[in-house]
Amino acid sequence: MDYLTIGDFGRASGLTPKALRLYDDLGLLPPADVDPWTGYRRYLPDQLVQARLVARLRLVGMPLARIRDVVAATGPQRRTQLSSYWTQVEADHRARRDVVATLLHALDHEEIDMHHDQHLTATAAARHGQGGRTHQLDAVHLGTRVFAVADGFGPAAGPSTAAVAALARLDTTSHDEAPGDALGETVARAAAAVAEASRDLDEEAGTTLTAVWLVDGTAQVAHVGDGRAHRLRDGVLQQLTRDHTLVQALLEEGRLTEDEARSHPHRSLLNRALNDRSEADLLTCDVRPGDRLVLTTDGVHGVLERADLERLLSSPDAPEAVATAVASAVEAAEAPDNYTVVVIDLAA
Known part of the structure; x- marks a missing residue:
């Protein structure tokens, strides 16, 4: 046999x-x-x-x-069972959507006390590599108040480049509305720019986008896809964003185990990417002097174990040295993908 x-x-x-x-x-x-x-x-x-x-x-x-x-089950029975399962999933999602709508209405009336009187300065560095890919589809923006990474997919770097270029405008433009609204409008322009950059390509294209905007004493975060934003405070690394992958969603719901998620052949399958049909997550993050913010594409955190990444990022060295150390560790792990890391230190 x-x-x-x-x-x-x-x-x-x-x-x-x-x-x-x-x-x-x-x-x-x-x-x-x-x-x-x-x-x-x-x-x-x-x-x-x-x-x-x-x-x-x-x-x-x-x-x-x-x-x-x-x-x-046999073939016909398998089809019936799968169809029945998915009908129930859709019904569950409709019920959850109604509950969420009620909660959002209640939260709209909550008092929010935010203190924006703190001015922070940022010292930042980035490292950016092609890894084992044929082309470099990652893009990065390193500004004074805006920092962004994007990981494109498709035949060209146009979508990722267009996304970070749109976010870069926040570095030099003023805004009269609330920071969250201004960021949301900028992300919408980024999505339109990505759609335009993808229009004439021969195959499906798009990008992830993870960005931090330091404004009014806060970090405004925009995120879609599987890039990540982290905050290192007092030696503890906290992931601020959640991956928009099908495997991550199922892991959070308890439908996949940690071992399954780590080894699943489709663990990088995105369920959200930047385009004119998908909205980004918009977050307001508390920051203070001494914090270190970090942005990574999945070519970094998909290669390095969390403990190793936390150890590298916890170094007291300046951002340039830390970003270089992270890039070196990715290269030592054979860097199968494009990779980008941005390290931002905050001071009063």
Whole structure:
């Protein structure tokens, strides 16, 4: 009988050996043979269809118990069960949307006490590399008050370049409205610029965007995609943004485990990117002298473990040295993707 090793089976199914071991432990995809001495797993080629099915069902968030039922069912029954599951998901989302609308109405009437009398100065540095990619699709803006990173996808760097150029205007333009409104309008212009830059390209294109605007003693953050904004305060690194990926959403809902999320073949699949149909998250972040703000594209945090990144960013060195150290660590990890890191130190 012709068995596939776990490595060969993983490559053929798009799953990592770690994910396959996890699905074996969960009883969803047991190997056809296990060596009694070494415990080494082997699979049959016929199991590839089931492996791909399990991975796809987990990607849409189906609970393990329902996946077992789908896998055990015949073709027509599988279709019925999947359709029934998704009908319930849509009904749940409609109910949650109504609850959110009620909460937003209540929050609109809350008193917000913000203190904007603190003037902060920023010292910043960036490092930017092509990594193992054929083209550099990351873009970065390093201003005096505005700092942005973008990670484009498609055949050219036009979308990412257009996005950061639109945000850069906040460095030199005045605003009369609230900072959040001004940032929202600028992001909308960035989305239009991305759409224009993508219009004549031969394939789908777009970009992520993560930006910080230091204004009125606060950090206004705009974010869409899987770049990240972080704040280092008192040696503790806090992620300010959440990744807009399908895997991250399912992880937060408890529908994927940490191990599944780390090893999933579609872990970088975006469910939001900057275009004229998707809104960015707009956040107001408390900042004070001594804080360090950091922006990264996924070519950085997708390669470095969180503990390693926190250690590098916690260095007392100046931003230029810290950004260089992060870039060196990414390169040491073979830098499979474009990467960008921006380090911003705040002082009174």
